[in-house]
Amino acid sequence: MRSADIENQNPRQLSRPKSRTGDRAGALRKHHLLRLVALAVLLTLTGLTVVQVQPAAAQERVERKSFLQLLFGGGQSSKKREEAPAAARTSRVNKAPSRRSIAPPPEPVVEKLENARKILVVGDFLANGTADGLTEAFAQAPGVVVVERTNGSSGLVRDDYYNWPEQARSIFKEVQPSIVVVQLGSNDRQQLVVAGSREPVRSPSWIAEYERRIRLLIDALGGAKTPLLWVGLPAFKSPSMTTDIVALNGVIRKQVEMAGGEFIDIWDGFVDEDGKFIYTGSDINGQQVRLRGSDGIIVTKAGRRKIAFYAEKSIRRLLGDAANEGVTVLDTANFPEIFMPPAPGENQAAIQRTLPVAMTDPALDGGSALLAEMPATAGLVRSPRDQLVLDGVLPAPPEGRVDNFAWPPDSP
Template structure:
């Protein structure tokens, strides 16, 4: 009976233990294992008021980006173009004729007088023309009609760079720079000068520059000599530009000084054509003579042209070989002997007032040399005295 009672009690206790609900794992307190550093220095997750441990949230990672310069880029600003100047109705006209070099000179003169209301540049050039191929373009015939149409105040000519060709003389082809070729070329040059007006208006003939080809450069030197002779004979002005396009040794250059003294490219890669800076430089040579002839008419800001600001320009008379040469008096220098009475010879000078004659007087008047010092090498006294 006792055994049955004990068995019932044990059975009841075991059943109650089985029926007791078991707490889930998530409801139990979570114990975090501490690292060695946390055990040594302390520090752990802080517990909240309800007994649950809160974990420290990591700070959000900041993305690193490369620094970008947001400042606006500085770009070179081109200078504003010069304002367009309206030309006067009676502006003086500069007629430019010639080949492709003259075309560049016309562009340079246009830029030079762009701000001058009293000057207009008229370009009547033909790039492939010359004095040799009159069958292609006959300059003496065309020049007369051009001059009558334009009525220029000044004529600028640059011609000859295309004339390194055989020339037909009396039905026979003459080689370049032969005597007959040179004589015919001189005749055609003078014919062109007369067709442009002769001595009725100023004529400026711009010379030819050096080229890359040595043979072509040699021919240009010869042509400049022929043209200069005819232009000066007709009373015109030959403008020599040779030194502006060669170095100190007289050799062809691609790069040189512009009108402001800066080193720039003057010639094209072919060694023949001229760059914009080179054109302006050629025109600069002619510009000086043009401004001298036009006076105040070539100045900027001119509002009207009359006799007060436009001088009378004319060609000097051509030299006449029958007229005797004009005797010109040379200027007297500051060191001229006549200024200090040195026109007399040495013997005509008054005698010096002295009781003793100087070694010079002894030599000039008496012809006696002074005695040399004893013992000197030029002492020829005999018998020789002991020193």
């Protein structure tokens, strides 16, 4: 084609490809490129990874890399991480601060004496926790043993399930305790059968029958011959249950005191200043801890120890020295050394320590008599005290004082 003909052609004709095969190939390349870009975006958004295929000989450990790592590189293989210097890893471990709390060493187990005093704990699930708390309280007392005989689902109402007056008699005969601790009544908020008819909770017939069963239980546990500590019931989350528990505590307190026992009131330890149920309160050390479970019924370990603390004071008072930990009895073998000063005629140089000044020491103040033996000095003018004691005359009040009633006032 001649140059003149080329100049006369349309510019669009010059830029157009010469064949349709080239147009189709370019469109396919653009289409594949768009598909690759869309796939990359999709993999990035969904977080999928591409598994790099390796030969069979090298597939001991398959490495999983993301699409971005395959595209741009990066990432350290596990094999390289394993080949990291052990010294560097050790230094990093040593430099990391340790947040693990160090538990205190366990207390040594104290062997109980053969003639140790026994504390019998009976009752329901609350009594079981009280027994645990008392066991912890007297763990270091060799002269005290806590014996637990409880039934978690028992009470005084359902004697067909567990008859406490009958069971307590055989238990008391077996254990032969020095003190009996009872905590019962949490499961007794139900009807009671009296003379073949069911009586509602806290009705007059219900209360009369419940009091009779309390007296039977006290008699089965030794009556007035054995010290009885009846631990009261705490508040509960349910308001209706708490109302019934208040009434039960009053009924139990009356019968226990009439039988010569001691009622341990723990109510204030599990309510706030307004008398409402609390989950968290003070433990035996005054620290704020969780006392009750999420259901408002179960008592935590700190709560059980707190209940036992109320009974512990009375138990220590009743047992005396047997309840003290590490009691040392003085005898001729372990008397402390007592310094005896030498007699006046002995060598004073043998004295190894300074002696206290004696009351009869003549060199105390240069005199040889006590103050009471000294004659009183005679005064020419009696003091206001002497005038009041000897003569019965009050001294004249000074001018301007409120008790000076002279009129007209003395002129200066």
